[in-house]
Amino acid sequence: MPETSPAAKSGRAPTAATAAAKGAVKSAATSPAQKALLKMGLRRDIDLALHLPLRYEDETRIVRLRDVREGEHAQIEAEVTSSEIVLRPRRQLVVTVDDGSDSCSLRFFTFYPAHQKTLTVGARVRVRGEVRGGFLGRQMLHPQVRAAGSPLPEALTPVYPTVAALPQGYIRKAVASGLNRADLRETLPNDAPDYAAQISSQNRLQHAWDLRKALSFLHHPSPDVALAALEDRSHPAWQRLKAEELLAQQLSQLQAKRERDRLRAPPLVARAKRGSKTLHDQLLAALPFQLTAAQQKVGREIAADLARQVPMNRLLQGDVGAGKTVVAALAAAICIDAGWQCALMAPTEILADQHFRKLVGWLEPLLAPSGKSVAWLTGGQKKKERDGMLARIASGEAALVVGTHAVIQERVVFQRLALALIDEQHRFGVAQRLALRDKMAATSQLEPHLLMMTATPIPRTLAMSYYADLDVSSIDELPPGRTPIVTKVVHDSRRDELVQRIKSQLGQGRQVYWVCPLIEESETLDLRNATETHATLCAELPGVLVGLLHSRMPAAEKKAQMAAFTEGLMGVLVSTTVIEVGVDVPNASLMVIEHAERFGLSQLHQLRGRVGRGAAASACVLLYSTGDAPRLGETARARLKAMAETNDGFEIARRDLEIRGPGEFLGARQSGAPLLRFADLETDGELLAWARELAPHMLDRHPRLAEQHVTRWLGEKLDYLLA
Numbered sequence: 001m002p003e004t005s006p007a008a009k010s011g012r013a014p015t016a017a018t019a020a021a022k023g024a025v026k027s028a029a030t031s032p033a034q035k036a037l038l039k040m041g042l043r044r045d046i047d048l049a050l051h052l053p054l055r056y057e058d059e060t061r062i063v064r065l066r067d068v069r070e071g072e073h074a075q076i077e078a079e080v081t082s083s084e085i086v087l088r089p090r091r092q093l094v095v096t097v098d099d100g101s102d103s104c105s106l107r108f109f110t111f112y113p114a115h116q117k118t119l120t121v122g123a124r125v126r127v128r129g130e131v132r133g134g135f136l137g138r139q140m141l142h143p144q145v146r147a148a149g150s151p152l153p154e155a156l157t158p159v160y161p162t163v164a165a166l167p168q169g170y171i172r173k174a175v176a177s178g179l180n181r182a183d184l185r186e187t188l189p190n191d192a193p194d195y196a197a198q199i200s201s202q203n204r205l206q207h208a209w210d211l212r213k214a215l216s217f218l219h220h221p222s223p224d225v226a227l228a229a230l231e232d233r234s235h236p237a238w239q240r241l242k243a244e245e246l247l248a249q250q251l252s253q254l255q256a257k258r259e260r261d262r263l264r265a266p267p268l269v270a271r272a273k274r275g276s277k278t279l280h281d282q283l284l285a286a287l288p289f290q291l292t293a294a295q296q297k298v299g300r301e302i303a304a305d306l307a308r309q310v311p312m313n314r315l316l317q318g319d320v321g322a323g324k325t326v327v328a329a330l331a332a333a334i335c336i337d338a339g340w341q342c343a344l345m346a347p348t349e350i351l352a353d354q355h356f357r358k359l360v361g362w363l364e365p366l367l368a369p370s371g372k373s374v375a376w377l378t379g380g381q382k383k384k385e386r387d388g389m390l391a392r393i394a395s396g397e398a399a400l401v402v403g404t405h406a407v408i409q410e411r412v413v414f415q416r417l418a419l420a421l422i423d424e425q426h427r428f429g430v431a432q433r434l435a436l437r438d439k440m441a442a443t444s445q446l447e448p449h450l451l452m453m454t455a456t457p458i459p460r461t462l463a464m465s466y467y468a469d470l471d472v473s474s475i476d477e478l479p480p481g482r483t484p485i486v487t488k489v490v491h492d493s494r495r496d497e498l499v500q501r502i503k504s505q506l507g508q509g510r511q512v513y514w515v516c517p518l519i520e521e522s523e524t525l526d527l528r529n530a531t532e533t534h535a536t537l538c539a540e541l542p543g544v545l546v547g548l549l550h551s552r553m554p555a556a557e558k559k560a561q562m563a564a565f566t567e568g569l570m571g572v573l574v575s576t577t578v579i580e581v582g583v584d585v586p587n588a589s590l591m592v593i594e595h596a597e598r599f600g601l602s603q604l605h606q607l608r609g610r611v612g613r614g615a616a617a618s619a620c621v622l623l624y625s626t627g628d629a630p631r632l633g634e635t636a637r638a639r640l641k642a643m644a645e646t647n648d649g650f651e652i653a654r655r656d657l658e659i660r661g662p663g664e665f666l667g668a669r670q671s672g673a674p675l676l677r678f679a680d681l682e683t684d685g686e687l688l689a690w691a692r693e694l695a696p697h698m699l700d701r702h703p704r705l706a707e708q709h710v711t712r713w714l715g716e717k718l719d720y721l722l723a
């Protein structure tokens, strides 16, 4: 079927579209088009009604050919003056039309008898398409053609986002009937503040735009509308839609928060035994340094949460190296003091191991007198060792359990888990967090307290809208004595200079990380690359111990490599991205990231944070290569530029959001929160503020309207959100 010819199509209206119009979408999907609709999430009438056009076509006007400029899309009505099939250079139907002001030829390389019939000499036709100039006079390639005379539509014609299996004509009908049937009753309460008042005065008319009117308009705008206002979504109809969407999001977040507030957790308060200090205070005294003011502040916030009967749901954010681990250890100490168990989960074995060593170093001597211990669980463990750990966890002897995902496996049974600490929370999916909570539910009616840590903070607007039920603590200063890291962006061709630089660092007794590129979907290539780099560096740096670390290595070997580096025996550590998080070697002063253009911004920032942990002046070199291209792509360039310009994790997060947009930003965090389709947090801050203000009022005073509103907007996605 020629896509370009509605004339041919309208002759045999697709029966499936008629079925859609009758509401068959909801019953068992049979046709490919119906399946495609469902696949696009267009299930309910309201989903269809909210499926907005990508753009519009103006079929409301007929223009004179003479007034059309070259390159313009136009609709004309004209008489067919000639029509013939030409065979050279290629078989085609060539038609000439004349509207009295000018003439124009139409060319069709695919055509059907229906075309020819419509385009017989003497017929009046309505033609729409792009008018091109040319040597042979004006012409239109594959214009849309139908017999002249039918009434002109009064509104612009919507063009919907769709897929191949779903022709435009079908989706238009489906959307139109969805819009007709959808329940669009007003859900904003009468006493709601006018959202129009929140935004600039020129849009004050907005209260007149209820949802039905807004949607009808956006699907079929009148031709005199300023298209710019539709495109930049500043039109009152758009504003109404965005306000509604933000309100739904705020309502659901607030609901989730209130539900969580009804849950109960064991209040955890450190109590000193007669004549001795609490574990918390002992740990504090044992630390080789003083806490920064920021660490003390967040420590108090966490302690206050732990003392409550409501489960803590807190995000601890602080730049790489800000000292989140100590804060977590202090929280663990409170929990253990109160007689409960604490779990610490990290995304990688190496990180878990690091935590383990640090925490053991700090806590084990303090736990020993009371007969308690630290247990660890990782994937690569031997069965016997593991069984021993499991027994200690089940008996409650292990007061602290450190590990990877292994901690939430079914076989792990805690005696009394009360606090879960999750490092680099964005690496964990919602499902895993839920599993952790279930660990506790198995043995009591209580929920564990949850503390998540991250080095890539969530920008404020995102926190406000996507993490409304999350409390946030920020460590906003680094421990004293750190020297800022100097970041250099260096082209591949200057690799030799870099090797000299490495030699000079090694000469000063420093150590170097060399991170190999991330090659998507190919661990084998990743590995080969790392192995090659390792071999080259070994040859270039005679007499220096150059190590290699990659994810395919057996756990014991990884540990050995890491240990050699940590102890300062190894000068250079070549690694795939396994070292990304948490590795802590203060003597390392140079971080080289090969093919830096392939890494994401927060990942680069994480990697960079592996140096600059001691007093030595540290540097990060971002080696990039453009491959066969003359220059780097725009986003890659923006990322490297951001890295060179700032060391501040908050600023990095902000730029990351700017470069990637919230969809991808949150996607990486697997937040589970539905994304905003219409509103844009950058530009719709006023509407967001309005929605935040209205949400609690609506839940308190108009719970039925609130429910209707949320169901309308979020429908089935709601379950996941409340999970």
Ligand code: ADP
Pocket: 289, 290, 291, 292, 295, 318, 319, 320, 321, 322, 323, 324, 325, 326, 455, 479, 480, 582, 584, 613
């Ligand atoms: P991150 O926030 O990235 O997890 P860590 O907790 O690993 O940071 O801490 C980084 C390094 O700083 C560790 O070696 C840690 O022992 C040290 N550290 C933490 N707090 C302080 C402090 N207040 N003063 C000095 N060093 C600290």
Ligand code: MG
Pocket: 324, 325, 423, 582
């Ligand atoms: Mg850390």
